Amino acid sequence: MQKFIKNQLKQKGFKMTNQRKMILQVLENTDTCLSAEEIFMLVKDINPSVCLTTIYRTIEILIKNNLLTKIDVGDNRYRYEIRTNKHHHHAVCLKCKKMICLEGCPMDYFEKQIKDKVNFTITGHRLEFYGYCLECK
Amino acid sequence: MQKFIKNQLKQKGFKMTNQRKMILQVLENTDTCLSAEEIFMLVKDINPSVCLTTIYRTIEILIKNNLLTKIDVGDNRYRYEIRTNKHHHHAVCLKCKKMICLEGCPMDYFEKQIKDKVNFTITGHRLEFYGYCLECK
DNA sequence: GGGTAATTGCAAATGGTTTGCAATTAGATG
DNA sequence: CATCTAATTGCAAACCATTTGCAATTACCC
Structure with a gap:
């Protein structure tokens, strides 16, 4: 699955940076939907030198490429989930x-x-x- | 319908102010869902001396009393719709x-x-x- | 390994929503 | 009808998720 997303991104000319790898890892190792802040915290556990902006920018790319879904629960903050088949x-x-x-x-x-x-x-x-x-x- | 909502609110001890009347009027005379800003603009057409805060506070009351529904469309802003039977x-x-x-x-x-x-x-x-x-x- | 365009981190901006507070008002009471 | 009081309002400022500008860094093609 990781592999699939990585290939999709690579194919579209995106670079597979450490930050993106970590974000994907976090998104794949959860069984709920995570908010940007939650992703941020979990990625920080792996490598503290990441910033929220990068989370948001990666989310944007993933959504635009149909690899991630944005979900609203009514509390002024979106949650995200890897798009499964x-x-x-x-x-x-x-x-x-x-x-x-x-x-x-x-x-x-x-x-x-x-x-x-x-x-x-x-x-x-x-x-x-x-x-x-x-x-x- | 107007009447029903007014009664519901009155019954719970809320005052029927001009602002609330206008907001309800706007919400009832639309066939789509309106954002807070859109409600604000439409209410302003009736009486320019209303403020956005009042819109939000009225929305809050209506939602808490199951008279209004909050809907997300994915563009960082909620839309609202009177709850019909x-x-x-x-x-x-x-x-x-x-x-x-x-x-x-x-x-x-x-x-x-x-x-x-x-x-x-x-x-x-x-x-x-x-x-x-x-x-x- | 060098070159270049993509990516990152930081800080600041944006924009929808919320809050504090003093002034105003609905509506109950006499 | 006037008075009283708690609810409501408008304003300004705060809040907080998300976005943007920019200079520094990095992936990866050759």
């Missing part, structure tokens, strides 16, 4: 904002309906469930 | 950010599935479709 959705805890990955998607037939009714070209969708996780409820 | 979703244009209301929801049976699989208490969900509207495509 497995299309999926999340359950978001309203209290701690933890994001639990869910498998599957019931949208496919719905999209078709919409395409016919509204004159709108659908390129994707985003589905989040809100509620309380085991610890918070 | 009709549960629905949106198609969001990736270019102009216009939000087209859609009827229906294919989620109900999916929620049940999730409740059983993951240990998570679902209180709601949010579904947005992304793509390009007629004018932008």
Whole structure:
């Protein structure tokens, strides 16, 4: 997976710097979605001389190349998740904002309906469930 | 509808000020979701002596009382929509950010599935479709 | 190993949202 | 209808996630 992203970036002419390697490593070794600040902290644990700006700039590149997804949970800060080949959705805890990955998607037939009714070209969708996780409820 | 919201607020001990009336009027006379800034501008057209802070504070009250919904489209600014009794979703244009209301929801049976699989208490969900509207495509 | 364009770190700017506070106002009470 | 009081407002400033400008550094093609 790492490999795939690295190749994608290299192919588009981006340099594989240490900072980018570390950011990718952090993004891949998590099971939730991380905010820029959280990525920053985790990368700092590996190498303290990184700056937040670099995190944001790397995020930007990854998003523009469809390698990362930006997700909003309603607290004025985005969270990011490496884009997997497995299309999926999340359950978001309203209290701690933890994001639990869910498998599957019931949208496919719905999209078709919409395409016919509204004159709108659908390129994707985003589905989040809100509620309380085991610890918070 | 106006009436309903006013009653709800009054019932909870909030005062029905001119500012709040204007904000509600603006929110009710639109067919898209408005950002705080957009609400501000529209309210200003009615009475120029309102300030953005009041918009934000009213939004906060409405959200806390389940009368307004906050929606993210990925451009660092929230949009707001009066909460109707009709549960629905949106198609969001990736270019102009216009939000087209859609009827229906294919989620109900999916929620049940999730409740059983993951240990998570679902209180709601949010579904947005992304793509390009007629004018932008 | 040298050259060059991409990348980084730093500091400062940006922009949406929030907060503190003194002045104003809605609406209950008499 | 006037008074009183707590809620609300406007203003200015703070806050904080994200973005930008720029000079110094680095990846990587030759």
